[in-house]
Amino acid sequence: GDSVTQMEGPVTLSEEAFLTINCTYTATGYPSLFWYVQYPGEGLQLLLKATKADDKGSNKGFEATYRKETTSFHLEKGSVQVSDSAVYFCALSGDTGFQKLVFGTGTRLLVSP
Amino acid sequence: DAGVIQSPRHEVTEMGQEVTLRCKPISGHDYLFWYRQTMMRGLELLIYFNNNVPIDDSGMPEDRFSAKMPNASFSTLKIQPSEPRDSAVYFCASSLVPRARGYGYTFGSGTRLTIV
Numbered sequence: 703g704d705s706v707t708q709m710e711g712p713v714t715l716s717e718e719a720f721l722t723i724n725c726t727y728t729a730t731g732y733p734s735l736f737w738y739v740q741y742p743g744e745g746l747q748l749l750l751k752a753t754k755a756d757d758k759g760s761n762k763g764f765e766a767t768y769r770k771e772t773t774s775f776h777l778e779k780g781s782v783q784v785s786d787s788a789v790y791f792c793a794l795s796g797d798t799g800f801q802k803l804v805f806g807t808g809t810r811l812l813v814s815p
Numbered sequence: 816d817a818g819v820i821q822s823p824r825h826e827v828t829e830m831g832q833e834v835t836l837r838c839k840p841i842s843g844h845d846y847l848f849w850y851r852q853t854m855m856r857g858l859e860l861l862i863y864f865n866n867n868v869p870i871d872d873s874g875m876p877e878d879r880f881s882a883k884m885p886n887a888s889f890s891t892l893k894i895q896p897s898e899p900r901d902s903a904v905y906f907c908a909s910s911l912v913p914r915a916r917g918y919g920y921t922f923g924s925g926t927r928l929t930i931v
Contacts, residue, residue: 736919745819745906745922746858791858795919802848802871803920807857 704729706792708806715782715813723777723809725766725792733794735759735768735775736803740789749790787813819923821907827929833895836926838907839888848920849882849892850906858906864890897930904928
């Protein structure tokens with residue numbers, strides 16, 4: 703079945719450092735890909751998405767590019783802030799009809815001043 | 816739109832008691848999901864509904880758990896009797912089947928349940 707694999711956390715960075723959180727997937731066809739963010743004490747929020755190969759999703763300085771050839775959707779940000787500290791979830795949904803989201807295990811990001 | 820609304824935000828209950836969690840999805844959304852999040856097991860899908868009908872309840876851990884959606888604007892997740900291992904954050908999410916792909920889900924803020 704479909705699955706998502708994320709790098710283990712926590713990822714610990716200093717403010718203004720470059721961020722990469724790796725995400726790879728296994729799915730048939732052309733799934734849609736998502737990154738969700740969960741701030742402490744809150745629910746998951748959609749951060750960005752991409753629906754076809756080579757699409758780049760972006761929001762709040764975060765970017766991720768849908769790479770079909772490497773089945774990856776890595777999350778990047780050029781300069782992180784303390785306020786970016788959160789748990790980040792990679793997810794996919796299949797490309798036929800309605801497919802429920804398949805989530806990765808989440809990666810905790812801790813940014814220090 | 817007020818988003819997905821869950822109540823209560825926090826619940827502390829004694830073991831053996833019945834617990835009812837509530838969810839109001841976004842108006843017009845066709846799908847509703849119940850998730851459980853723990854440190855040990857991460858995010859688990861318990862059950863989801865389409866047009867108020869349960870579609871997949873394979874994630875419901877045991878018969879002590881039940882979920883209903885009596886109408887398009889309200890769903891409940893009930894645990895009876897509750898046990899300490901049920902302590903977790905429970906999320907409700909809703910979604911609309913789009914013409915375009917990649918709509919995603921909208922999550923509520925969750926209910927933090929503690930069974931003592």
